[in-house]
Amino acid sequence: MASTSQVKPEPGIKNDPDDVKPSPAALSDDDIYEDAGDLEFYTDNPAPDNYAGNVYLTHVPKYLYDAWAHLDDDAEIRIGTIRQWNEVGPDGQPRQRIAMLLDHRQPEHQNVPKEYNLDVKDMQLINTFMFTEQDLPGYKNKSQGANRNIPPHLRRRQEQPPRDKNQQDANAGVKKRYQPYYRKAIPKKTVLAGKFAHELNCQPVMNAETRHILTTRASDAMKPKATTKMMAAARGMPSGIIQAGSFAPDKFSTLVRPLADAKKAAKKKQEERAARxxxxxxxxxxxxxxxxxxxxxxxxxxxxxxxxxxxxxxxxxxxxxxxxxxxxxxxxxxxxxxxxxxxxxxxxxxxxxxxxxxxxxxxxxxxxxxxxxxxxx
Known part of the structure; x- marks a missing residue:
């Protein structure tokens, strides 16, 4: 019985495109990029543990953003306290006020103001969300395993799988090639962490501490980043050489003739002019x-x-x-x-x-x- 691969197609008959079957290589590629799971959309009720609920979107000054940029993203750090209250405005309507006080015990907060007013820009912010990534269940990071608190020299050695004796004899006398070890990445899933409800603008409170810190930062920014240092060998240079950072006014005193006083010249010309x-x-x-x-x-x-x-x-x-x-x-x-x-x-x-x-x-x-x-x- 002849196989289908040996049957030659007739030139007058068109092949059926539905009869084409996927190749095994294509199936293997699909397995690599297989979807790790559906996006989890959380609602307010019930709220999971990792859902933050309504989140405030705040625009902070650059110096405060630079101070927080060095913090560990995975560590839980208390940066301050948020205070919220209602205040009656000039029109008699209650107005929501929000303030933030940073934790002065944090080293990153030593050179920034500690008190801020959060001015509300938009109370009903819509279509703005915050997403995050989480490890898929069933995968555990190596640093979070059972041996994470045990020093490496006290851990049990991992047993290597036995190798074939014939393969060992064939590779005898051959130098092994270095094969780098790559740690397998843990699959992630995208999670909706919260919904931005309000948009705020963060402004420092102008007190004595804030003025001192901002003045110091402004003076430091005005200092030149590159300076000239005179070495000991340069101090014995001839006096005729103009050194960097100095000037010699006596060298240019005769370069340009100074202009005569306009009033004296006009008075002298008036005296010399004959009366008609x-x-x-x-x-x-x-x-x-x-x-x-x-x-x-x-x-x-x-x-x-x-x-x-x-x-x-x-x-x-x-x-x-x-x-x-x-x-x-x-x-x-x-x-x-x-x-x-x-x-x-x-x-x-x-x-x-x-x-x-x-x-x-x-x-x-x-x-x-x-x-x-x-x-x-």
Whole structure:
């Protein structure tokens, strides 16, 4: 009788997909990930021993959370006491008040405030639950066995199962390979531990102890985490080297020239600025100058009369004529109608008293100067 594995399928017939049977390997994989049990949903009545009932969800400060983060999760530690009472509000309605006092005997509570007010944010918190994990019944942790309180050197040795003699002879002279030992994990089940009924906000009570602790924590946070320490070899360094954490103001005193006082500079500039005379007084003084000399340059006028150049030029254009060429180029000569009779024949120029030449007239009228071409001989 031929087996079904040797029967060749006909190409014209389609195989039935319902006839496919699961492989043994697939069954073994399902056994590994088999469900350990249903989720246990507890109700208020009856309540099991590990059910916490209504739980308060509280937001705590970070320093308090850091202090509790080092506690053992499996140990039962009393961290404090919760006090709850009713208080009449301003509207005459009773209001629930909750306070928490931490246990001062715990080492983790030495550097945190001890008294807190729990302000209620939501009294009817819905769809918020707390879950936990428990060992499946029938499994026991090794540390909770019968020998958990007996030292290892006093415990009875576990008998090793006998090995086959033929296998021992075959492995004779062969170095055994190290096989690590893995502890089998205890299967867990998920359990609903409680239902969050209220949401609270934890705030410390501002008393003398709380202010001192928070001030100390703030000052410690402001301290630099990295500091510079001067070694003995660095103390003998040359004085010209700027060491870390110090400054040398005398090294930079001549780097940038300090600015002059603005008030003193303005006052000095105001004193140096010439006072502008009236037109009649200025013209009288110009005539007095022409009584001495017939030709005056702008520089000589400015040094003699101490007046602004623009104001002098404005009056001279009405009283005098500027020579562009000749012996008295860039000199002003009084117009004939303003000349006096005794000075008609005098031809002399006023000397420049200043040490430096003034080329303002020459620069202003440079375009009107007539130039002569000189041919080399």
């Amino acid at each position: 005379l009236s037109q009649s007084e200025l013209r009288d003084r110009i005539f007095q100058c022409y009584d001495r000399f017939n030709y005056w340059s702008m520089k000589a006028f400015k040094q003699t009369l101490n007046q602004p150049e623009a104001w002098l030029r404005e009056n001279l254009e009405e009283l005098a004529v500027l020579h562009k060429t000749g012996r008295f180029a860039n000199h002003w000569e009084l117009k004939p109608e303003y000349k006096r009779g005794n000075l008609q024949g005098v031809e002399s120029a006023a000397p420049d008293l200043g040490p430096e030449g003034d080329e303002s007239d020459f620069d202003a009228d440079d375009d009107n100067v007539e130039m002569e071409d000189v041919m080399p001989s």
